[in-house]
Amino acid sequence: MMSVPTTFRVIDLRVSIGVDAIIRGISMDFFANTVTSIMGPSGCGKTTFIRCMNRLHELVPSIQVSGDIVLFNQNIFSVNPMLIRRQVGMVFQRPNPFPTMSIFENVVAGYRLNGIRLAKSESSQIVETSLLKAGLWHEVKDSLHRKGAFLSGGQQQRLCIARALAMDPSVLLLDEPTSALDPKSTSHIEDLIAELKESVSIIMVTHNIGQASRVSDYTAFFLAGELVEYGTTQKLFTVPDDPRTEEYLSRKFG
Amino acid sequence: MTDRWFKIGLLVAPAFLITLVGGMAFTLMWGASSSFQQAGWGFYTQLTWDPVHHVYGGGVFILGSVVTTLLALCLAIPVALAIGLFTGYYFTTGPIAVMSQWVLDLLASVPSVIFGFWGLMVMVPAVRNIEMWLGVAPYGVGLFSGSVVLATMMIPLTASLIRESVATVSAELKEGALALGATPLEVVRHIVWPISLPGIGSAIMLGFGRAIGETMAVTMVVGNANHLPTHLFDPTNTIASLIASEFGETSDPVVVAHLIHLGLILLALSLAAGMLGRYIIRKQS
Amino acid sequence: MHSSLGTDAKLSRRVLQDRLFKLILVGVALGVVLLLTTIIGFVIQQGISVINWSFFTHLPQPPGASHSGILNAILGTLMLTVLASLISIPVGIWCGVAMAEHPLHPLVKWAQVSVDGIQSIPSILFGIMAYLWVVVPMGQFSAVSGAVALSMIMLPIVIRAVEEAVRRVPTTMREASLALGVSPFRTTIKVVIPCALNGILTGSLLGVSRISGETAPLLFTAFGSPFLVISIFQPVQSMPILIYNYATSPYADWQQIGWGASLVLILFCFVLSVGTRWVFKR
Numbered sequence: 001m002m003s004v005p006t007t008f009r010v011i012d013l014r015v016s017i018g019v020d021a022i023i024r025g026i027s028m029d030f031f032a033n034t035v036t037s038i039m040g041p042s043g044c045g046k047t048t049f050i051r052c053m054n055r056l057h058e059l060v061p062s063i064q065v066s067g068d069i070v071l072f073n074q075n076i077f078s079v080n081p082m083l084i085r086r087q088v089g090m091v092f093q094r095p096n097p098f099p100t101m102s103i104f105e106n107v108v109a110g111y112r113l114n115g116i117r118l119a120k121s122e123s124s125q126i127v128e129t130s131l132l133k134a135g136l137w138h139e140v141k142d143s144l145h146r147k148g149a150f151l152s153g154g155q156q157q158r159l160c161i162a163r164a165l166a167m168d169p170s171v172l173l174l175d176e177p178t179s180a181l182d183p184k185s186t187s188h189i190e191d192l193i194a195e196l197k198e199s200v201s202i203i204m205v206t207h208n209i210g211q212a213s214r215v216s217d218y219t220a221f222f223l224a225g226e227l228v229e230y231g232t233t234q235k236l237f238t239v240p241d242d243p244r245t246e247e248y249l250s251r252k253f254g
Numbered sequence: 255m256t257d258r259w260f261k262i263g264l265l266v267a268p269a270f271l272i273t274l275v276g277g278m279a280f281t282l283m284w285g286a287s288s289s290f291q292q293a294g295w296g297f298y299t300q301l302t303w304d305p306v307h308h309v310y311g312g313g314v315f316i317l318g319s320v321v322t323t324l325l326a327l328c329l330a331i332p333v334a335l336a337i338g339l340f341t342g343y344y345f346t347t348g349p350i351a352v353m354s355q356w357v358l359d360l361l362a363s364v365p366s367v368i369f370g371f372w373g374l375m376v377m378v379p380a381v382r383n384i385e386m387w388l389g390v391a392p393y394g395v396g397l398f399s400g401s402v403v404l405a406t407m408m409i410p411l412t413a414s415l416i417r418e419s420v421a422t423v424s425a426e427l428k429e430g431a432l433a434l435g436a437t438p439l440e441v442v443r444h445i446v447w448p449i450s451l452p453g454i455g456s457a458i459m460l461g462f463g464r465a466i467g468e469t470m471a472v473t474m475v476v477g478n479a480n481h482l483p484t485h486l487f488d489p490t491n492t493i494a495s496l497i498a499s500e501f502g503e504t505s506d507p508v509v510v511a512h513l514i515h516l517g518l519i520l521l522a523l524s525l526a527a528g529m530l531g532r533y534i535i536r537k538q539s
Numbered sequence: 540m541h542s543s544l545g546t547d548a549k550l551s552r553r554v555l556q557d558r559l560f561k562l563i564l565v566g567v568a569l570g571v572v573l574l575l576t577t578i579i580g581f582v583i584q585q586g587i588s589v590i591n592w593s594f595f596t597h598l599p600q601p602p603g604a605s606h607s608g609i610l611n612a613i614l615g616t617l618m619l620t621v622l623a624s625l626i627s628i629p630v631g632i633w634c635g636v637a638m639a640e641h642p643l644h645p646l647v648k649w650a651q652v653s654v655d656g657i658q659s660i661p662s663i664l665f666g667i668m669a670y671l672w673v674v675v676p677m678g679q680f681s682a683v684s685g686a687v688a689l690s691m692i693m694l695p696i697v698i699r700a701v702e703e704a705v706r707r708v709p710t711t712m713r714e715a716s717l718a719l720g721v722s723p724f725r726t727t728i729k730v731v732i733p734c735a736l737n738g739i740l741t742g743s744l745l746g747v748s749r750i751s752g753e754t755a756p757l758l759f760t761a762f763g764s765p766f767l768v769i770s771i772f773q774p775v776q777s778m779p780i781l782i783y784n785y786a787t788s789p790y791a792d793w794q795q796i797g798w799g800a801s802l803v804l805i806l807f808c809f810v811l812s813v814g815t816r817w818v819f820k821r
Contacts, residue, residue: 056717059714082722090715090718109719110721160715163719259724260723264641265644268644268649269650272650275656336563336568339564339568357579360579361575362812363805363809363811364579365804366752367782367783367786368804369578375786376581406578409575437557467661469755494663498755498758501667514667521660521664525660528655528659529655
């Protein structure tokens, strides 16, 4: 397990909003070119946890965080969050392409919005590779300059994945990426996740145990703001160490 | 760097708005200060406004504004209620409702000077005929004409607000009552009326606030006579109308201060109505 | 109660009451709506007769002269509304965005009260304020002072529209942009405001439609002028002031021109207010 290089190292992370402790001291490492799932019942802190990793939690005004998160030997709390967010892509529960932009503009939005000028050939290249990686290129290549409203939910979500991939992130955070999608789109995205780990490390929050077991190499189980168990997916699903994990899995599958 | 300025700018904006209002209040207070000193509380009870003899009292205009607006309210409320129920309850869809709503939207966007013009050319002659028939002095202009024009202008806004409030009553409740065997009238009386009452009340208060500050239409038909009306058709004057006709004409700083003093009173009346209206809405939600 | 439910007499009385109420209500509502329609009809009927090409291209003439037009009033109203918009649209967007971004900040709560307050101020008082702020220091009536008065009327309308539009932009849009490493400033400028653009435009146009008919605040600011004025530091004519002056004049032909101007102004306000609402709804 230790032979693989790490991406994120989380050290004793504690998060509270007002008097409510959301995360109560979690430490864990994430590994490069793998898919790691974080699962747990709703309210276990998994979404808050993943939002800390690109410091998007700071949008909540009264949130309190202690502990450290290190990305490639760089403490993310000691640099400007914008620099971290450009290295770490994120995809949200509901597809959120920018409605005022065309498909093309959406894919290069990370550059355009950051004020990074690209040559025309360069941006076309980025759009094509990103959409190819996201498995959307063949469906939209003839309507790149239309607004994305006509796309299905699954297509929109893949557009959001392409938008994140266009920035060439080292880590991709997925926050329940299929929770708003139909089963067919879901399986499409799950296949995509498996392909993507060649080029990017993926950390995915899911409430769906089946999904965790299908796509991830490692799985972490959160309960009430604590990390109950973390290990290879195969081990966690077949011979869990902790009785709470076993109980959760059996209840969910039962 | 820009982000720091952006953060600062976002807090400067509300501070700017608060300062702006403070500045407005200060300007008016400062402009009226010599009137406060010279006239004092007597300004409110003095019923004579006579620039020739330097006697300045605000009583006539304060009462004139309140009476004209209240009378307009009495005329407008029943009609606005009827239209509000008509378009919000009885005919929510269909060509008649759509047409009515169109007319109301159109009228709500008509500038008040045009209502005044219409009042002067169409309504005043008609009122003059009524006055001759009644045997009172046929001025045509006066308290009654002012109130009617004001009511005409208030109806579109008030009716639209009432319709919105009536239309928010949920269909389930109305259907529930109908299913118990209630007639539509009983649904109005026992379901729609109590639920939309705060909305109606706030619509009326907002209408009052708008109407009392209304200047042009009133100034054209109220008669601009600086005395209290003795009967319904008597010419009189309102605060806004007095300011409109006197403020640009005078260079006497004393008169200017008295006019601004009256303006502050108008502001207080209109703010009170607006705040009451908003309070009713907030309390409801 | 229980026993009387079935009696025919009571039921028919209830039905009768219901019918009567509905009849009176529909009668009053339709009657008044029709009556109000005749106001518009009257303006159209009176106004249409004087409107022709030269009405728009000529200056006002003395009573009795032919080819009288309202060119200076149209241009003056355009100048005033454009100037007022130049003030209140940027300021309104700035304040509206600020109030939507920090809804719970104590300063913002007081600013909310302030905006409510400005909205309750009778429009003639803005004339007094602009008079004291601009006319007195400048020593003369001017288009700028009129625009300042109008901009204060327009400002709360724009602020409320911007605030509501920005608030309606889903949080996920903001998050998507921030997650790409975009700064809060650029997120607001490039993502949030474009998403809210429809609402911002609607509010601004409604504001323009509202102020283009305002008369009272212009009486002692922009004042009026019989000439074609280009300078913004000179007194300038406007549609509502022209209508007021002509309406209260004793000359029948001036009054007729007043009706023509009224029709033009109503059409302008109507197209702006109803038109924008209708266009942006779909």
